[in-house]
Amino acid sequence: MLNKVFIMGRLTRDPELRRTQTGTPVASFSLAVDRDFKDKATGERTTDFIDVVSWRNTAEFVSRYFTKGRxxxxxxxxxxxDWxxxxxxxxxxxxxxxxxxxxGDSQRSGDTSNTSGDYGAPEPQQDGFSELA
Structure with missing residues (x-):
C-alpha cells in the first residue's frame, strides 16, 4: 500500500508547538493550498485549508523557522x-x-534564521564544519 502526500502552500497561522506527557514535541499548523484549476463559473481558484501535524525534530524545526504566511x-x-x-x-x-x-520561498529580508531545510541541525562554524551530535 502507498500513502504519500506532497502539498505546498502558505501557513495560515504560526505553528503551535506542544509536548506530549512523555515530552515528545508535536507541532500543528494549517496550510492554504490553491487548487491547480479554476472554477468554471467564477474563474477563480479554490483554496483548500489542510491541517498538518509534525513530530519530534520536524516539529521543533517548523515551530522555530516558520511563521504565518511563509x-x-x-x-x-x-x-x-475520529473524535x-x-x-x-x-x-x-x-x-x-x-x-x-x-x-517553499526564499529567505525574507531581515530573517536571519537557518534556511537550509536541515531540520534544525547545528549552524556551521566559521571553518565550514558543523559539530556532530
Missing amino acids: MAVVEGRLQMR TDKDGNKRTSAEVVADHIYF
Missing part, C-alpha cells in the same frame, strides 16, 4: 482521525502527518 512544502502521509465534539457528535478529520518540511 510558504512550505510538506511531504508526509494522509491520516484520518467526539463537545456536543457528543462523532466527527472525522483528515490531516497530513509530515515526514519532511521544506521552505
Whole structure:
C-alpha cells in the first residue's frame, strides 16, 4: 500500500508547538493550498485549508523557522482521525502527518534564521564544519 502526500502552500497561522506527557514535541499548523484549476463559473481558484501535524525534530524545526504566511512544502502521509465534539457528535478529520518540511520561498529580508531545510541541525562554524551530535 502507498500513502504519500506532497502539498505546498502558505501557513495560515504560526505553528503551535506542544509536548506530549512523555515530552515528545508535536507541532500543528494549517496550510492554504490553491487548487491547480479554476472554477468554471467564477474563474477563480479554490483554496483548500489542510491541517498538518509534525513530530519530534520536524516539529521543533517548523515551530522555530516558520511563521504565518511563509510558504512550505510538506511531504508526509494522509491520516484520518475520529473524535467526539463537545456536543457528543462523532466527527472525522483528515490531516497530513509530515515526514519532511521544506521552505517553499526564499529567505525574507531581515530573517536571519537557518534556511537550509536541515531540520534544525547545528549552524556551521566559521571553518565550514558543523559539530556532530
